[in-house]
Structure formats: structure tokens, C-alpha cells
Amino acid sequence: MSIRGKDVFSGITLLLFGFLACFTSSEAAIKKYQFDIQVKNVSRLCHAKPIVTVNGMYPGPTVYVREGDSVLVNVTNHAQYNMSIHWHGLKQYRNGWADGPAYITQCPIQTGNSYTYNFNVTGQRGTLWWHAHILWLRATVYGAIVIMPKQGTPFPFPQPYREQTILLGEWWNSDVEAVEKQGNQLGLPPNMSDAHTINGKPGPLFPCSEKHTFVMEVELGKTYLLRIINAALNDELFLAIAGHSMTVVEVDAVYTKPFTTESILIAPGQTTNVLVQANRVPGRYFMATRTFIDAPIPVDNKTATAILQYKGIPNTVMPALPQLPAPNDSVFALSYNQKLRSLNSLQFPANVPLKVDRNLFYTIGLGMNSCPTCVNGTRLLASLNNISFVMPQVGLLQAHYFDMKGVFTTDFPDQPPSPFNYTGAPLTANLRTSASRGTRVSKIAFNSTVELVLQDTNLLTVESHPFHLHGYNFFVVGTGIGNFDPAKDRIKYNLVDPMERNTVGVPTGGWTTIRFRADNPGVWFMHCHLELHTGWGLKTAFVVEDGPGSDQTVLPPPSDLPPC
The missing domain is CATH 2.60.40.420 (Cupredoxins -  blue copper proteins)
Known part of the structure; x- marks a missing residue:
């Protein structure tokens, strides 16, 4: 039907x-x-x-x-x-x-x-x-x-009485496509959003928005599962519920070792499931979200709210606000992410690759290229290993499957062209050294194991970056502040129960290491999930080769695949 x-x-x-x-x-x-x-x-x-x-x-x-x-x-x-x-x-x-x-x-x-x-x-x-x-x-x-889960397979945590999906987003009063286009024409970041939203609504702290508030009704003594999604374009977000703690039980559709927290941190693209017990004095409590940003850049720092309301409590009762972490609380951010561990049970094991076939090291850079028609004569761009990705005019997967020539090259470098002090003093002198622009990707052998270190740099500014890999989950085996040191940092990896997920934050002025097995043939996008940076070129793709078996090759394209 x-x-x-x-x-x-x-x-x-x-x-x-x-x-x-x-x-x-x-x-x-x-x-x-x-x-x-x-x-x-x-x-x-x-x-x-x-x-x-x-x-x-x-x-x-x-x-x-x-x-x-x-x-x-x-x-x-x-x-x-x-x-x-x-x-x-x-x-x-x-x-x-x-x-x-x-x-x-x-x-x-x-x-x-x-x-x-x-x-x-x-x-x-x-x-x-x-x-x-x-x-x-x-x-x-x-x-x-x-x-x-499949029929007969229970959750590996207490069965909730009810569940609720919570979608965090951003709202522009203007046409968002016009905002983006204007920024690109001027060579400047587009105007930031006018509000954050919870299930599409900003809450009563915004003018004229009294009727635009999401309300979740709960019953005293019951336990609720919140399925939280950060759908914002450009903002990592804190979320908390006044008077109530949350028990994290899943991220990115992978079960975690449960832990209790007063606030969560969730980057664009990530999901987090939490259990909330309705065990407080019956009343009305604000659920609130606002931006986490620990770099000197402008962001939409407005707080969006929803209401958790106990059954039988009238709407006239004033809700209480939660205590969110400070907007630049990087200590909380690092501590929170370190608590995330895979459940790693007999039923849900963490199959971390222990032997690595391919080591990749990608530097994340922001900079400026010449733009005579732009306001300052320059246009912002972003790059991985000094390559700013150019989108093709046909689908890369079609080009790969049908062996089209001239659409992309497979010479994306495994290492940056010139090592430097990635997170040292601001490297503004190098900003105008144009990054190479091109549709360059990495070819990966089928079923090989890959370790990828994502290194933030001080090219223009340090900033956190949530990276999403299509087609795969990966294990976050290590993270740290400063420059990645292979001799010292690899021995600290968690290879037992690291968090498995599809989107990971690279901390401001730091690095993150992920591992995955390339057992899914095809062309798979990897990009920063801040839409601003993706548009500037902070993206690439992996071409994973077919395996030897008939069930290890890319399926034929569907008959209704859209043409270019």
C-alpha cells in the first residue's frame, strides 16, 4: 500500500x-x-x-x-x-x-x-x-x-513506556537558497539562521511564537525513549531537560554502554537515543537546545525550547529552564564524547579492525581564493589535504559503473602534500596559497581495512567539524587535541569497545581517528556535515572496488535512475 x-x-x-x-x-x-x-x-x-x-x-x-x-x-x-x-x-x-x-x-x-x-x-x-x-x-x-529490532528481539535496555522523536533544526526567515546564493556571490559566509527549532518549532522564548511550541506529555513514574536527531545545517547543539537526567543508550543506530548525563552534545547528522524517567514533581519543564561553539566565529546562539508536561498539569504553569553547558564548554564536549562506548555484547559485538591495510591522514583546511567579483576580492573555500572538491556534472557512481572517462581521478593523496604545525600559530600567511580544486577520489581495495586520521588545522581558524561517511559505520578509536602524534597517540587507541557510528566530530584544534572495513563496493561520499563547509569543498569520495564474489559487486542501476 x-x-x-x-x-x-x-x-x-x-x-x-x-x-x-x-x-x-x-x-x-x-x-x-x-x-x-x-x-x-x-x-x-x-x-x-x-x-x-x-x-x-x-x-x-x-x-x-x-x-x-x-x-x-x-x-x-x-x-x-x-x-x-x-x-x-x-x-x-x-x-x-x-x-x-x-x-x-x-x-x-x-x-x-x-x-x-x-x-x-x-x-x-x-x-x-x-x-x-x-x-x-x-x-x-x-x-x-x-x-x-526483529520480532522477538528486545532492546538491550529497559523497555520504555512510550517513545518520542525529537528533531533539532534551524530556521531562516528568508529563502534559505537565496541566502546561500547571496553569500557565494559575495564570497562571504551566508547569513546565520534566525532560530533553532525542536520538531519544527522554536518555542515560547521567541516573539510571536507562543503557538509554535512542541509539547510532550508524560505520566508520573513512566520511562520514555527519546529519539533525538540533529538536522541543523551548521550547528553542533547541546540539549537538556530541566530537572531530568538522561540515560544515553544508542547513537547513530548503534547501542551504547548506558550512562547518565544532564545534557547531551549532538553534531549535525548525528542521532542519540536517551531514556528519561518522569520522576519529578509533576509540572511543566523546558527541553532546551542551543549551539556549542568553541571557536571565534559567529553562529546562531539562540535557545530553542519545547515543553515536557506531566499529565493533568494545566498550561498556565510556568516551565522551568534547564542549565545547559556554556556555549564554549569544550571540556564538557570532550568528556561527553569520551563516555560513548559500544555495547560490545555477545549479541552486539564491536568488530574493530585490529590490522590496518591502508593508513590515511587528511588535514582539514579553510582558506581564501581569488574572486575579482566578490566583496573582498576573495572567496572562502575548504579542503582536505589541500584539495577542494569540485562536484561533477554526472553521478560519480554512474561514471565508475560504466567506466566513463574524464569525470574523476583516483589520485587523492593519502597524506597532506606538505606536513606543517597543523594547530600551531594561525597560518594566515598561507591563506592565499590556492588549494588545488578537482574531482579527485581515493580507490580502496575491497574488504581492506582502513584507518583514517582527520586532523583539524589553523588555516584561517580552528573549528570543530562533524564528518559523515556514506555507506559505512566506522569505529572512533581515538581523539585528541593538538597535532596527531602516531608514536604516542596510537598506543592510546581504544580497540575494545570504541563507539561505532556514521558521523563523528573532529574537535576544534584536534584530531579524530576512525577505522572501518571496506566491504561495501561502490562510490561513497565523505564530507563535513556543516553545510557551509560542504559547499566550500570540504568533501571527497571513496571508490571501493568490487570483490571477487557475485554478491560482492555493485548492483546494476535501476531503470528509473534520474538522468542528468
Whole structure:
């Protein structure tokens, strides 16, 4: 059955249908969804404006599936922009055609056309999400993916009474695509967002927004599972609930060793599941989120709020605000991330690669290139190993699969061209040394093990960067501040129960090491999940070669793959 949220069910009924379908199926099933990309007027922050939506909903509908299901999502584009949808965190084994990043695994769906994303959910359960993967359209085009475990497989933590999806986002009063375009033309960062949101609403701390507040009702003595997603374009966020602690039990759809915290830190692209006990004096309590930023750059530092309200408490009771960490509390950020450990149980082991076949070291750089038409005569760009990635005009996966010549090269360097003191004194003298621009990728042998060190640098400024790898989970085996020292830092790696995830933060002025096994053939994007930096070129891709077996090669492309 195809679900059409805009003309058959209300948004609530759509979510309920998907939820019930997931729970009533006793074995693997085929789940079908219809996504209609359309423009709708939405009122926030005192006025309404047209935004691009899915099925007229902001945020978009939740996709409910069970581990082992097959999923068909037909996307029809009625908007004026070309569109593609990325299923963030789904591994898409051999099936990059369903991954979604425009000009990497597909050409975008043009206005008036459709494309059906057809994929299996294998070996994954938990909270992921979907979003537009072209331009800055994920500002309003995003939603949750909830993967329930197989029938008869309980959660490895206390069964919650109920669960709630919490989507953190950003809101611009202006057309976000016009904002981005203006910034690019001027050679400057685009205007920051006007508000943060919780489930699409900024909360009552903003003017004219009293009616735009998300409220979650709870019952005294019950335990609730919150599925939290950071869908913001450019901001790492703290989140806390006044008077209530949270027990972290999962990140990026991987179970964790549970730990309790007053606040969580979540970067763009990441998901975090927490248990919350409704064990306080019945009342109304603010859930609040604001930006974490420990670098001297301007950000939207406004606080968005929602309300956790005990059943039977009237709306006239004034909520209490939580105590969030200071916006630049890097000590909390490092401590919080160090607490994240894989569950590493018999049922959910952490299969960390112990032997490394390929060592990669990528430096993250920001700089300026000449731009005679820009305000200051320069344009900001970003690079990995001094290469600023240029998007091709056809999908890289098509070019790889059909052996098209001249689309990309496989000579992306494993190391930076010139080692230097990466996090020392500001290297402003080097800013105008143009980074090389090109569509250069790394070729990786099938089933080889890869260690990648991501090193922040002081080219222009140090800054934290959340990196997302498509097609894979990876293990975060080490992280630190300053320059990575292979002799000293490798012996400190956690190779027993490191956190497994798909998006990791590289700390400001520091480094992070990840390991993964390249057992998924195809072309897989890797990029900073700050949309600002992605647009400036902070991205690359891995071409993972086919394996020897017939079930270790890229699947043929679907017949309705969008043309360029």
C-alpha cells in the first residue's frame, strides 16, 4: 500500500500507520512510502513563508521499518528545485543507487519527475534520518527513520513506556537558497539562521511564537525513549531537560554502554537515543537546545525550547529552564564524547579492525581564493589535504559503473602534500596559497581495512567539524587535541569497545581517528556535515572496488535512475 500523507492521511495518521505496520508485521515486509516534494506556506517567527516540504509537512514524515524489511520510497518532485534524498546512516550494501547524494550516486530528480528509492534494511536497528542532499534544501526537507529490532528481539535496555522523536533544526526567515546564493556571490559566509527549532518549532522564548511550541506529555513514574536527531545545517547543539537526567543508550543506530548525563552534545547528522524517567514533581519543564561553539566565529546562539508536561498539569504553569553547558564548554564536549562506548555484547559485538591495510591522514583546511567579483576580492573555500572538491556534472557512481572517462581521478593523496604545525600559530600567511580544486577520489581495495586520521588545522581558524561517511559505520578509536602524534597517540587507541557510528566530530584544534572495513563496493561520499563547509569543498569520495564474489559487486542501476 502506498502512503500519501498529503491526500489520504493527516500527518499524525501517517506516522501512526507506519508505526503500527512496523509492529504488526511478524516477518520481513515491504514498506512503501510516497514522498511528494512540494512548496507550502509555513508560519514561524511572526510570519509565514513558502518552504520546500515532503507531503506538506515540516519536519517531514517518519519512515517506520523493522530490521530486515525492504523499503520503497517513491519521490515525486513538484518543487522548483532539483531534488535528491539521502537515507542517512543506512549502509545500502552494493546499492549506492539508493544512497541519494546528488552528483555522487545519482543525478537529482528534476522538477515534474519521480524516482523510487529501493533498499533493504539489513543488520541495523535504531534511529537514523533522511534529508535532502542537494544545495541547502535539507534546511526544511528532513525527517526521522525509526528501525525497530526483529520480532522477538528486545532492546538491550529497559523497555520504555512510550517513545518520542525529537528533531533539532534551524530556521531562516528568508529563502534559505537565496541566502546561500547571496553569500557565494559575495564570497562571504551566508547569513546565520534566525532560530533553532525542536520538531519544527522554536518555542515560547521567541516573539510571536507562543503557538509554535512542541509539547510532550508524560505520566508520573513512566520511562520514555527519546529519539533525538540533529538536522541543523551548521550547528553542533547541546540539549537538556530541566530537572531530568538522561540515560544515553544508542547513537547513530548503534547501542551504547548506558550512562547518565544532564545534557547531551549532538553534531549535525548525528542521532542519540536517551531514556528519561518522569520522576519529578509533576509540572511543566523546558527541553532546551542551543549551539556549542568553541571557536571565534559567529553562529546562531539562540535557545530553542519545547515543553515536557506531566499529565493533568494545566498550561498556565510556568516551565522551568534547564542549565545547559556554556556555549564554549569544550571540556564538557570532550568528556561527553569520551563516555560513548559500544555495547560490545555477545549479541552486539564491536568488530574493530585490529590490522590496518591502508593508513590515511587528511588535514582539514579553510582558506581564501581569488574572486575579482566578490566583496573582498576573495572567496572562502575548504579542503582536505589541500584539495577542494569540485562536484561533477554526472553521478560519480554512474561514471565508475560504466567506466566513463574524464569525470574523476583516483589520485587523492593519502597524506597532506606538505606536513606543517597543523594547530600551531594561525597560518594566515598561507591563506592565499590556492588549494588545488578537482574531482579527485581515493580507490580502496575491497574488504581492506582502513584507518583514517582527520586532523583539524589553523588555516584561517580552528573549528570543530562533524564528518559523515556514506555507506559505512566506522569505529572512533581515538581523539585528541593538538597535532596527531602516531608514536604516542596510537598506543592510546581504544580497540575494545570504541563507539561505532556514521558521523563523528573532529574537535576544534584536534584530531579524530576512525577505522572501518571496506566491504561495501561502490562510490561513497565523505564530507563535513556543516553545510557551509560542504559547499566550500570540504568533501571527497571513496571508490571501493568490487570483490571477487557475485554478491560482492555493485548492483546494476535501476531503470528509473534520474538522468542528468
